[in-house]
Amino acid sequence: xxxxxxKEILSDKKxxxxxxxxxxxxxxxxxxxxxxxxxxxxxxxxxLLTKDQKQRSGYPKLVIxxxxxxxxxxxxxxxxxxxxxxxSCFDGFLTKLxxxxxxxxxxxxxxxxxxxxxxxxxGLLHVGWRGLVSGILTEFLSKVKxxxxxxxxxxxxxxxxxxxxxxxxxxxxxxxxxDRDTLICDKKRIKxxxxxxxxxxxxxxxxxxxxxxxxxxxxFCHPExxxxxxxxxDKFKRMLAFIGMN
Ligand SMILES: [Zn+2]
Numbered sequence: 001x002x003x004x005x006x007k008e009i010l011s012d013k014k015x016x017x018x019x020x021x022x023x024x025x026x027x028x029x030x031x032x033x034x035x036x037x038x039x040x041x042x043x044x045x046x047x048l049l050t051k052d053q054k055q056r057s058g059y060p061k062l063v064i065x066x067x068x069x070x071x072x073x074x075x076x077x078x079x080x081x082x083x084x085x086x087x088s089c090f091d092g093f094l095t096k097l098x099x100x101x102x103x104x105x106x107x108x109x110x111x112x113x114x115x116x117x118x119x120x121x122x123g124l125l126h127v128g129w130r131g132l133v134s135g136i137l138t139e140f141l142s143k144v145k146x147x148x149x150x151x152x153x154x155x156x157x158x159x160x161x162x163x164x165x166x167x168x169x170x171x172x173x174x175x176x177x178x179d180r181d182t183l184i185c186d187k188k189r190i191k192x193x194x195x196x197x198x199x200x201x202x203x204x205x206x207x208x209x210x211x212x213x214x215x216x217x218x219x220f221c222h223p224e225x226x227x228x229x230x231x232x233x234d235k236f237k238r239m240l241a242f243i244g245m246n
Pocket of ligand 1: 163164165166167218219220221
């Protein structure tokens, strides 16, 4: 496990971008998050992606699903698959298509980025407690294997900033769905360490420890960089996580 993340302020001075410097060696990858911002994160991302590039009509394409904390993961192998996004909700997807940027909106849940450098496949998941408990990770790994022939040990995974064990208070009913060692209890409150719960599942699935990267920053604790739904109770304040290949 390693932490190596870098925040920079974009030129419009209203937006922070989170990037992962350890990914620089893969020149074809664009991967990161548009953090707390006053503007439109999707527009900001498009501007960023098209800054130095010639554009083919309609590309780069941002793929943004309707998220509902489900376990549904969509493999995108062709243009036709993109049409499914209109018809149904998804909380994860994966693709080998170039210039198709997978995006999810988060404000406390874990954005989980997946990369298979050998097979040039990328994926992105929206992982909250509901998704984790209902098995979105298993669904993702099985689709990665079935559709793109990628084994868990060949995957690199990055957990972006999310609400951590310090702040993620849950009800007794939710706590009961988690292993005892992922809970933090005092007399009044129960909190879940979602990162630890996800990490356990990743290890069991066979993902290598050295291929897992964790931001280690809590969205609730850092209002200067992040939106937090728990803190702000505003469903329009969302950050945009993205990954794609050029
Ligand atoms: Zn915190």
